[in-house]
Amino acid sequence: MKMKKVMALVLTGVMMASVTACGGSSTTATTAAATAAATEATTEAAGSEAYDASATVDFEMKTSESNTIVTVGEIDKSLYETPVLVTSFGQSTDAAMLDTVMKKAGVEYAYNATATADDVAGYKTVVIAVGASSKGLGAAGISESEEMARAEKFMEAVKANDVEVVCCHIGGSSRRGSLSDDFADMVMEVASYIVLKEDANFDYKFTKFAESNNVPITLIYATKDTVSVFTDLFAK
Amino acid sequence: MANVKYLWKNAIVLAVAAVFAIMASKDFLAMHVDEPIVETEYLTEIRMLSEYSENLAGSALDTEVYVFDSGVEGGTMLILGGTHPNETAGLLAAIGMIENMNVTQGRVFVIPWTNKGGFTHTSPLDGMQDFVSLTLDDGSVRTFRVGNRLTNPIYQWPDRIYYEGSSGRQLEGTETPEIRNANRMYYGNKDGVLTEQLCYGIYNLINTESVNFCMDMHEGSPEFLFLDCTMVNSRVDNAAAMSIASDMSLSMMLDGLDMRAEYSGVTSYGLSHRSLGDNTDCMMYLMETYNPSMGPLHGKMDDDLLINGNEPNYYQANKDGYIYFEVPEDGYTLESRTMRQMVCLKYLADAYSGYYPDKAVTIEGVYDYATMMDIGLGGVLKPINN
Numbered sequence: 001m002k003m004k005k006v007m008a009l010v011l012t013g014v015m016m017a018s019v020t021a022c023g024g025s026s027t028t029a030t031t032a033a034a035t036a037a038a039t040e041a042t043t044e045a046a047g048s049e050a051y052d053a054s055a056t057v058d059f060e061m062k063t064s065e066s067n068t069i070v071t072v073g074e075i076d077k078s079l080y081e082t083p084v085l086v087t088s089f090g091q092s093t094d095a096a097m098l099d100t101v102m103k104k105a106g107v108e109y110a111y112n113a114t115a116t117a118d119d120v121a122g123y124k125t126v127v128i129a130v131g132a133s134s135k136g137l138g139a140a141g142i143s144e145s146e147e148m149a150r151a152e153k154f155m156e157a158v159k160a161n162d163v164e165v166v167c168c169h170i171g172g173s174s175r176r177g178s179l180s181d182d183f184a185d186m187v188m189e190v191a192s193y194i195v196l197k198e199d200a201n202f203d204y205k206f207t208k209f210a211e212s213n214n215v216p217i218t219l220i221y222a223t224k225d226t227v228s229v230f231t232d233l234f235a236k
Numbered sequence: 237m238a239n240v241k242y243l244w245k246n247a248i249v250l251a252v253a254a255v256f257a258i259m260a261s262k263d264f265l266a267m268h269v270d271e272p273i274v275e276t277e278y279l280t281e282i283r284m285l286s287e288y289s290e291n292l293a294g295s296a297l298d299t300e301v302y303v304f305d306s307g308v309e310g311g312t313m314l315i316l317g318g319t320h321p322n323e324t325a326g327l328l329a330a331i332g333m334i335e336n337m338n339v340t341q342g343r344v345f346v347i348p349w350t351n352k353g354g355f356t357h358t359s360p361l362d363g364m365q366d367f368v369s370l371t372l373d374d375g376s377v378r379t380f381r382v383g384n385r386l387t388n389p390i391y392q393w394p395d396r397i398y399y400e401g402s403s404g405r406q407l408e409g410t411e412t413p414e415i416r417n418a419n420r421m422y423y424g425n426k427d428g429v430l431t432e433q434l435c436y437g438i439y440n441l442i443n444t445e446s447v448n449f450c451m452d453m454h455e456g457s458p459e460f461l462f463l464d465c466t467m468v469n470s471r472v473d474n475a476a477a478m479s480i481a482s483d484m485s486l487s488m489m490l491d492g493l494d495m496r497a498e499y500s501g502v503t504s505y506g507l508s509h510r511s512l513g514d515n516t517d518c519m520m521y522l523m524e525t526y527n528p529s530m531g532p533l534h535g536k537m538d539d540d541l542l543i544n545g546n547e548p549n550y551y552q553a554n555k556d557g558y559i560y561f562e563v564p565e566d567g568y569t570l571e572s573r574t575m576r577q578m579v580c581l582k583y584l585a586d587a588y589s590g591y592y593p594d595k596a597v598t599i600e601g602v603y604d605y606a607t608m609m610d611i612g613l614g615g616v617l618k619p620i621n622n
């Protein structure tokens with residue numbers, strides 16, 4: 001009987017100590033909250049492009065933290081005159097970044113992420129951010145097929161108006177995917193210059209194209225390096 | 237006589253239990269005391285959120301709104317810290333802004349304890365510390381609560397088995413506790429559950445004060461895909477929001493910080509950036525920094541984890557390719573995360589002002605990242621009673 005009381009006392013102490021340690025609420029809440037957070041992450045990630053990480057196994061970068069910009073080929077800067085039109089093929093966030101880059105680079109430019117063929121006339125250079133985003137297309141209220149149709153007509157107008165084209169892929173490896181690649185292929189075909197965040201080149205797609213078509217390509221290590229590239233390109 | 241003997245024994249058991257209960261009560265009650273915030277000469281006034289959601293008055297979720305009005309015509313910015321109290325950098329950044337910021341054009345509203353009901357408890361079975369204490373440059377110590385991402389159930393209970401918020405978000409199954417998550421219940425309901433009344437207060441503040449842009453500051457577990465990232469509500473008629481976020485991101489990159497901007501998830505109903513952005517004229521942003529104490533791989537909850545941000549398990553997980561976020565080997569300190577958030581707020585205001593000079597919000601007293609790290613948390617947080 002005495003032992004029972006001692007045990008009860010000890011157990012009471014243990015119980016109170018454990019209550020002090022855990023600080024309220026319920027186990028269910030923790031588990032459910034964690035699950036909900038994970039669900040949210042998954043849901044929000046669904047719109048982003050994925051790529052096969054295993055494809056990067058043999059990939060060697062030319063750029064590095066200490067060598068952030070590498071150009072392969074000769075750039076004829078005299079080709080790139082202002083005013084410049086910046087637009088997007090795929091409605092990723094990269095076009096908005098180029099909007100900021102041009103501003104910081106002090107370039108005379110206009111930004112219209114959904115510019116049409118009718119907007120091309122009057123510009124001497126167009127810089128196109130290639131990269132598809134399902135969230136971006138949704139935010140712009142555009143379907144993939146509508147965006148592709150706009151891009152095709154835009155490129156026809158570019159050719160008809162003899163405008164210089166810079167293909168800009170600055171979203172990195174996460175901006176690779178079939179639709180993004182379709183837009184990149186469409187623009188590279190006409191571009192006289194390519195700017196690429198190099199980790200997107202994990203399968204050497206862009207450098208292979210540039211080499212075989214004799215198009216200069218500038219590889220950048222980080223998105224911020226784009227500012228130097230365009231400051232230099234349009235410096236007269 | 238035998239009864240008296242048993243009475244004494246029972247009384248002793250009860251007395252011992254009472255000692256533990258008193259110790260536990262002190263622990264619990266300490267969480268209900270707001271940490272002091274130093275008011276500067278630049279602070280215009282402190283309001284209560286219940287001015288914008290009257291049913292909140294007298295409740296545990298009514299919270300202070302710090303107002304900085306320059307008196308110079310311009311735009312209006314809203315800063316939300318402590319939406320999820322366990323995301324400590326968000327609280328400290330909001331307090332850091334209040335104690336250092338001088339607004340010289342436009343107005344800035346700061347809510348440091350957005351979900352005050354989440355600061356009064358911690359996450360059960362996580363062994364979470366109740367507080368973190370930081371030593372200031374003058375040697376004094378300031379202590380801050382480490383709360384929970386959800387409203388304390390003593391204020392809002394029970395969790396419904398099914399609930400549809402104003403945004404259309406349907407809470408059911410394992411998500412039902414999220415009815416106490418302020419960042420799932422926007423744009424709120426003045427007659428809804430308490431957390432919804434809180435959300436309605438913020439929604440109504442935005443509309444009443446014509447807030448132009450708002451940043452909701454968060455942290456995420458290392459597994460989360462949107463760390464060092466700002467979520468942007470970008471409606472078709474509000475496309476400049478992404479350019480402004482990109483401007484802010486680029487400024488941070490030029491400071492040597494990783495930051496990117498992403499569109500709000502289409503189905504992120506109830507989250508601030510989605511539902512306040514969709515239902516008000518305010519440009520809504522939400523930023524996240526890495527917090528290793530929030531993920532399931534974390535080790536012991538101690539100062540090394542909470543303040544130094546040091547979690548070898550996550551460093552290894554990244555090295556082994558299990559998580560995307562590049563975890564620094566020497567930790568990701570609370571100081572660097574707080575400074576990152578303060579710099580983000582400063583650059584967001586700068587970017588917005590660049591796009592809309594007639595609605596500019598100019599913040600002085602917050603600098604680039606390198607300068608802020610030189611000042612450090614010990615300098616940003618001001619001594620109490622000075």
